[in-house]
Amino acid sequence: MSSDTTPTVTPVKTTGLHIGDAVPGVRKVDPIIIADGVRRTFGGLTAVDVEHVEIPRGAITALIGPNGAGKTTFFNLLTGFDKPDAGVWEFDGKPLQRVPAYRVARMGLIRTFQLTKSLGLLTVLDNMKLGAKGQTGENLFRSVLPFLWRKQEDEITVKADELLARFKLDAKREDYAASLSGGQRKLLEMARALMSDPTLVMLDEPMAGVNPALTQSLLDHILGLKDQGMTVLFVEHDMHMVRHIADWVIVMAEGKVVAEGDPHTVMANPAVIDAYLGSHHDSDLGETDTEHVEVLKELIDDEQ
Template identity: 75%
Template structure:
């Protein structure tokens, strides 16, 4: 445990990933993303209204919340797929406010989607090759002279095959991506994201639509990203998965961050349960996800039991 001086000169405790008591907008020891005053409105609806948010480097952070909480919209803003009405944010110390998605990806921040974006009429191997950045052959002038980029192309293919083997998709390398199952497409999208050797990987509901037989495989791959030095930020509704792999949890409701903290503590936070149940909110959050609410209650109960022993 370390300490630093606060605004009033008093020492501020640093515990693990954060500095001070865990609360919405809490400062992190080493943030990779710092966002301030991000607001996104659609007509009269405010989808995202985040005052301050920091994502810790080298950790797995889960972004959770009821349907319509603004999680995917925030993802779209941070990755350049959408523009906010106001607000600024940095990635790895550099401002990327308003930077288009392809430039954000080149800086080392890549994402996957809830609905996979594999190019169905290309083979699995060709999909992988598309993920590599800075390819000389993409230049019109150099494309006319294959000897300039042939060795680079061979190195890209070798890396693609290595990743496909790691994700157990090497046997599908010559198949069209459209022939893959939903879970296999999730694996392909994650593997393709790694082709760019990213610093931060953002996963939008990686378990959605995945056959239970592939769930553990996906979990292991996400954990491996952290072991290899990458930061992971993911949106997920499976609370058991969140508690199993997340180091930090950010909870959104009605576009705002309502809680942050260790997964075990967050699951027992009344504000989190209230956000899912919607019992104390003036605005209707829609029908709560029964499975999520039940899971949160079960996990909170499990944590309470564990603390007694």
């Protein structure tokens, strides 16, 4: 009788979005972003020092951490708005280091800003049109020949109107963007991002400065992005929001990734509380970080 020579295969431990234990830098089943050794310093301050991190495709990932943790700087590096001292990263299998921001956007990675970047002296509709990519009329020669770009312009207008209606900004279509409230500008920036049909949407504190009346609307739209097949990565301080809409949470402190996991597990992780307390265990915390710690404790109590 011949012996069985079939090799023994040890199954890889896979849980939902990740492979193996949920530790900092854990591998993901289908990562859309992979970053290695990304480091950014400002003088003697190390703002970002990420050894390895992966962002899962098709999920909503929250990037949280205390003030000064390096979250927005990391966003800027990934999207080409800043240059690192070291490191490599890729988006959808394509390297992004040394790729300028406008090319990153054309590749399907779109980000919004904590302070909205709408052009106040343009109408809401014109702001939306700016988000469409591959516009024939942007070419100097073709711009003087309307028959080359008129049809595309009409299609862009139709798409913009559909998005404005979805975000309940259609009544503001002809208003100047400067006349919008802070929350409406957040909605406009998110709607404009969708004009380019992105694969990954990165939102930097989407709830900052938003009237509570618009909070639920923004939450619904973020969940809607996932339903449409997009990946979402967002920076946020509202822990209740993080727990209710995030599929995965990455915690940064002092530029490093210190914890990862699903929202319920991360909220109960003592390392996360430590990240917010930092070196201030025996001193007064800032008002914002104190609020974050109290919210975390409340969420832990809720889970129990």
